[in-house]
Amino acid sequence: MIDLRSDTVTQPCENMRKAMADAEVGDDVFGDDPTVNALQQKAAELTGHEAALFAPSGTQSNLLALLAHCQRGDEYIVGQDAHTYKYEGGGAAVLGSIQPQPIEFEQDGSLSLELVKRKIKPNDHHYARTRLLSIENTVSGKPLPMAYLSDARKFCDAHGLGLHLDGARVFNAAVHHQVSVKEITSEMDSVSICLSKGLGTPLGSVLCGSKAFIHEAHKWRKMLGGGMRQAGIVAAAGLYALENNIERLVEDHENAEFLAGELSSLAGIAVAGCATNMVFVNYHGTKPVSEFAEALYNQGVNICAGEQIRLVLHKDVTREDCVSVVEAIKNAL
Numbered sequence: 635m636i637d638l639r640s641d642t643v644t645q646p647c648e649n650m651r652k653a654m655a656d657a658e659v660g661d662d663v664f665g666d667d668p669t670v671n672a673l674q675q676k677a678a679e680l681t682g683h684e685a686a687l688f689a690p691s692g693t694q695s696n697l698l699a700l701l702a703h704c705q706r707g708d709e710y711i712v713g714q715d716a717h718t719y720k721y722e723g724g725g726a727a728v729l730g731s732i733q734p735q736p737i738e739f740e741q742d743g744s745l746s747l748e749l750v751k752r753k754i755k756p757n758d759h760h761y762a763r764t765r766l767l768s769i770e771n772t773v774s775g776k777p778l779p780m781a782y783l784s785d786a787r788k789f790c791d792a793h794g795l796g797l798h799l800d801g802a803r804v805f806n807a808a809v810h811h812q813v814s815v816k817e818i819t820s821e822m823d824s825v826s827i828c829l830s831k832g833l834g835t836p837l838g839s840v841l842c843g844s845k846a847f848i849h850e851a852h853k854w855r856k857m858l859g860g861g862m863r864q865a866g867i868v869a870a871a872g873l874y875a876l877e878n879n880i881e882r883l884v885e886d887h888e889n890a891e892f893l894a895g896e897l898s899s900l901a902g903i904a905v906a907g908c909a910t911n912m913v914f915v916n917y918h919g920t921k922p923v924s925e926f927a928e929a930l931y932n933q934g935v936n937i938c939a940g941e942q943i944r945l946v947l948h949k950d951v952t953r954e955d956c957v958s959v960v961e962a963i964k965n966a967l
């Protein structure tokens with residue numbers, strides 16, 4: 635099966651499994667797990683931060699950041715379609731009493747700083763206290779422009795806001811811009827990276843920030859049930875991924891471009907966008923899209939059916955697979 639539903643579907647490779655099997659472990663709640671400690675140190679170094687904390691998921695890692703930045707009754711400004719607002723069960727509001735102020739993304743995935751400025755609440759007893767700007771990179775595969783990052787930093791400094799980056803796919807952004815990930819992440823107050831997307835591990839995210847910030851996040855992680863014991867077994871996969879699976883993301887980007895190019899000439903679907911490892915197509919075929927998806931499935935291609943279809947490239951989809959996908963789509967149409 636060629637699975638294009640997400641880059642979360644990757645299988646750990648032989649070498650990754652070996653690294654996991656051989657990992658030295660300890661009780662991480664005591665801070666004793668050398669592999670977790672090594673992963674956290676490596677993530678901190680890569681992102682240009684003092685400290686880091688391993689979390690079981692990106693949802694938890696983002697929530698830890700929001701809880702560490704904001705108090706009850708504070709507010710964070712965030713994209714209307716951002717993961718930290720829309721796809722995390724309202725955790726900041728439910729568990730942190732933190733009010734979201736969502737605004738629409740711009741075309742390029744940024745949040746207009748002009749618009750953000752208008753949403754900052756005055757220092758007056760009527761309002762929640764605006765504390766944090768939360769941005770995302772990449773957004774639907776789109777890497778934020780590099781210049782935006784320093785603009786956002788300056789803006790947050792000028793307005794006394796913290797700046798959090800949901801960097802679930804920030805390595806795709808770094809590979810796209812041909813910069814080290816640090817150039818994107820070091821100016822943020824905090825960044826959450828996902829190991830389980832394009833980097834190909836079974837699970838895990840890492841939150842990076844200052845020592846004081848990570849100390850605070852650590853307390854929240856325990857409270858949320860994210861304190862894990864011999865977690866080095868999975869941290870070993872993360873270390874392996876950070877050492878071996880970053881540069882290869884370029885192959886996924888090239889495959890996305892190839893696929894978008896091949897699909898652009900077909901009647902019945904229209905390529906709506908292609909950025910880093912994602913291709914978006916609008917389906918206009920004669921049969922219902924669910925039947926189109928079923929016809930693909932029967933040919934060994936798994937997609938999420940919808941008005942707009944997101945095709946995600948990852949390490950378990952080769953160039954030959956892409957050629958097969960194009961054939962399958964032609965047949966299904």
Ligand SMILES: *Cc1c(COP(=O)(O)O)cnc(C)c1O
Pocket residue numbers: 691692693694696717718770800802803828830831839
């Ligand atoms: C996947 C993802 C997350 C974290 O998701 P988990 O499934 O909880 O690991 C956060 N932000 C973005 C943009 C994501 O794509």
